[in-house]
Amino acid sequence: MNKPSRPGPLALALESRLPGLVELWRAERCLRRESGGRRPAQAARLSPAELEAAGAALLRLQRGLTGDRGLAGAPYMEEADLLGAYLLYYWPVSYLETALALATLGRRPAAARVLDLGSGPGPAAAAFADSGADELVLVDGSGRALELAARLLAPAGASTHEAGRPSLTTRRLDLQASPDLPDGPFDAVVIGHAVNELWKGQADRLERREALLAAALDRLAPAGFLLVLEPALLLTSREALTLRDRLASRGAPVLGPCLRQGPCPALRAGPGQTCHGEYPWSPPEPVAGLAARAGLDRVSVKATWFALGKPGAGGGRVGALGDTAAAAAPPPEAAAPDAGGPGFPEALVVSEPMLNKAGRIRYQVCGAEGRRAVSAAKDDEKARAAGFFGLGRYDRIRLSRAEPRGAGPEVAAGEARPLGFGPGTVLDILDRAPTI
Numbered sequence: 001m002n003k004p005s006r007p008g009p010l011a012l013a014l015e016s017r018l019p020g021l022v023e024l025w026r027a028e029r030c031l032r033r034e035s036g037g038r039r040p041a042q043a044a045r046l047s048p049a050e051l052e053a054a055g056a057a058l059l060r061l062q063r064g065l066t067g068d069r070g071l072a073g074a075p076y077m078e079e080a081d082l083l084g085a086y087l088l089y090y091w092p093v094s095y096l097e098t099a100l101a102l103a104t105l106g107r108r109p110a111a112a113r114v115l116d117l118g119s120g121p122g123p124a125a126a127a128f129a130d131s132g133a134d135e136l137v138l139v140d141g142s143g144r145a146l147e148l149a150a151r152l153l154a155p156a157g158a159s160t161h162e163a164g165r166p167s168l169t170t171r172r173l174d175l176q177a178s179p180d181l182p183d184g185p186f187d188a189v190v191i192g193h194a195v196n197e198l199w200k201g202q203a204d205r206l207e208r209r210e211a212l213l214a215a216a217l218d219r220l221a222p223a224g225f226l227l228v229l230e231p232a233l234l235l236t237s238r239e240a241l242t243l244r245d246r247l248a249s250r251g252a253p254v255l256g257p258c259l260r261q262g263p264c265p266a267l268r269a270g271p272g273q274t275c276h277g278e279y280p281w282s283p284p285e286p287v288a289g290l291a292a293r294a295g296l297d298r299v300s301v302k303a304t305w306f307a308l309g310k311p312g313a314g315g316g317r318v319g320a321l322g323d324t325a326a327a328a329a330p331p332p333e334a335a336a337p338d339a340g341g342p343g344f345p346e347a348l349v350v351s352e353p354m355l356n357k358a359g360r361i362r363y364q365v366c367g368a369e370g371r372r373a374v375s376a377a378k379d380d381e382k383a384r385a386a387g388f389f390g391l392g393r394y395d396r397i398r399l400s401r402a403e404p405r406g407a408g409p410e411v412a413a414g415e416a417r418p419l420g421f422g423p424g425t426v427l428d429i430l431d432r433a434p435t436i
């Protein structure tokens with residue numbers, strides 16, 4: 001993973017939000033203590049006693065959301081300790097994931113109206129607010145989570161207009177029970193880590209989630225987009241990509257991160273395969289202290305995510321610089337796959353570097369024409385000079401004049417033969433994935 005040498009704009013934007021999160025957590029905690037509790041003076045660093053309390057709750061929350069998943073879909077946000085742990089640990093993670101997706105899409109939704117479904121205490125909405133949204137509508141089944149979101153995003157006494165804060169509406173709604181989403185049009189609809197909680201365990205969950213997301217697409221303005229973020233766990237990630245495929249086959253243009261409109265190749269590559277973004281992170285307090293207390297290895301932010309445009313609105317992919325590919329452009333499948341010799345005119349790196357038994361560093365790379373392994377001998381100086389060994393997930397590259405290699409056992413049925421770095425191979429790094 002490419003580590004940024006110093007905190008980037010996203011890290012700084014998050015840092016400015018952290019004292020508010022900790023202050024809110026402390027205020028809630030003091031309210032619940034009969035003593036009225038004295039508040040420690042320090043801003044974002046928790047005292048040992050606070051760390052102990054929040055760390056224990058985090059461990060329970062983490063097991064329930066990503067371990068046995070017993071809490072997913074349960075009303076855990078109504079439980080003060082768990083909501084508090086969410087605020088201090090997962091809120092910053094979700095905020096960054098949303099901000100990274102927005103940076104990848106290159107959209108600056110200034111003056112945008114945004115609907116956040118399953119908002120919880122509002123991390124995704126906050127990321128949109130920090131990138132210029134001026135109207136936020138938050139929907140969640142938890143009244144407590146919505147209340148905290150409102151206190152974070154529209155503190156009492158702050159003048160929306162003067163402080164440049166977005167206007168905020170919250171609506172408590174059970175998304176499983178009511179198809180009655182707020183009226184559009186919205187410039188963006190975001191649903192972060194909530195899809196997997198809906199109809200969890202039910203046989204028809206994918207159909208129901210698809211219908212909900214289709215209703216969300218209906219609420220979009222013509223140039224709007226739907227952003228879905230899900231945990232990078234194998235099941236939740238594969239189910240998210242299945243929904244991507246289903247909605248794309250209903251005519252919703254895939255805006256990112258994929259360069260491909262067609263079905264996701266990871267789903268066809270076998271049941272153990274999926275696709276996610278992973279962005280290195282050195283977490284600040286209180287996230288670092290809580291991760292250490294709960295024994296969690298937090299060195300990156302990862303999520304499976306995708307963005308779709310409104311069906312029929314002629315969206316097209318959004319490039320990293322915000323250039324919307326014209327609807328009239330030829331479909332990506334029509335691009336000559338081997339222009340300039342075997343390679344990819346444009347592709348995303350979709351894996352970590354892997355060292356194989358033959359001493360070659362190999363990546364999975366995915367472009368309009370599908371997914372393919374690309375490798376270079378680990379001592380290949382030309383590949384090193386071209387930056388091949390420093391590639392990271394979701395870097396965008398162009399590769400030409402590569403050399404076809406024999407299909408090894410790791411090549412899934414139906415996948416194109418791997419490519420190798422040869423003496424004439426040219427690698428262009430078109431864009432790095434955004435950093436935190």
Ligand SMILES: C[S@@+](CC[C@H](N)C(=O)[O-])C[C@H]1O[C@@H](n2cnc3c(N)ncnc32)[C@H](O)[C@@H]1O
Pocket residue numbers: 073077090091094117118119120121122123124139140141142145173174175176177191192193194197198
């Ligand atoms: C993991 S949290 C995600 C919060 C936030 N969107 C984020 O990205 O961090 C899942 C959220 O989905 C909400 N949720 C789960 N089932 C729901 C339902 N049936 N109706 C409405 N909200 C629901 C939960 O209350 C919770 O706030």
